[in-house]
Amino acid sequence: MEMSSFLNALNSFPLAKLEVGNHFYWQLGNLKLHGQVFLTSWFVILLLVGASIAATRNIQRVPSGIQNFMEYALDFIRDLTRNQIGEKEYRPWVPFVGTLFLFIFVSNWSGALIPWKIIRIPGSELAAPTNDINTTVALALLTSLAYFYAGFKKRGLGYFAKYIEPTPILLPIAVLEDFTKPLSLSFRLFGNILADELVVAVLVLLVPLFVPLPVMALGLFTSAIQALVFATLAAAYIHEALEGHGGEEHEEH
Numbered sequence: 001m002e003m004s005s006f007l008n009a010l011n012s013f014p015l016a017k018l019e020v021g022n023h024f025y026w027q028l029g030n031l032k033l034h035g036q037v038f039l040t041s042w043f044v045i046l047l048l049v050g051a052s053i054a055a056t057r058n059i060q061r062v063p064s065g066i067q068n069f070m071e072y073a074l075d076f077i078r079d080l081t082r083n084q085i086g087e088k089e090y091r092p093w094v095p096f097v098g099t100l101f102l103f104i105f106v107s108n109w110s111g112a113l114i115p116w117k118i119i120r121i122p123g124s125e126l127a128a129p130t131n132d133i134n135t136t137v138a139l140a141l142l143t144s145l146a147y148f149y150a151g152f153k154k155r156g157l158g159y160f161a162k163y164i165e166p167t168p169i170l171l172p173i174a175v176l177e178d179f180t181k182p183l184s185l186s187f188r189l190f191g192n193i194l195a196d197e198l199v200v201a202v203l204v205l206l207v208p209l210f211v212p213l214p215v216m217a218l219g220l221f222t223s224a225i226q227a228l229v230f231a232t233l234a235a236a237y238i239h240e241a242l243e244g245h246g247g248e249e250h251e252e253h
Helices: 002-012 035-056 065-085 091-113 133-164 168-206 213-243 248-252
Strands: 025-028 031-034
Touching (some): 031 035, 035 091, 091 168, 091 213, 133 168, 168 213
């Protein structure tokens, strides 16, 4: 009886009417696409493309404005990739790691700065792309494909020897590790972004707008950290695939 009374009281509380997981779908044959994720994702992509075009349209020897900002971002991404992958092999991976970082960074900040919730669409509402598990899983699977490609391209079929080194007994653990990497990447990013947006939404409902501002500022900081963590781990996994096991690297030197 006490539990049922508690549930009835919870249902009567206004915040219990908040719904999580309503989606606007585009139906393409037998395929359902999350329409709101596509809309906000393309907004982020167009924003990044526009910034790139503006920064490179009239390149100056002494950079200023948007060119200076984009060059700083490129230097930051290049340093991050070099520190994780190594001086000799990092250059081909700068575009991939940089794309991951910039897309996640801008997506996270769009959720914190743009009032997506007030833009209503049929059956749903807009939110940051990284607020949807499908987006974060897709990014994590791309990372997995990238480090498999890196290892296979460098060592061929010898890459798969890692699953039985130093003993074949560790094969199940090695296989399980390849499943846990994308899972941890996707759920960490999704959980943090969703939790941040929910906390801000609840605070805005409970208290005046100026009170949640410190929480929103903290959300901007954590959103940037989440982008950095994802890109850093992606580069670290690629380095692990390139590095190999055993004495192979020493023989090359």
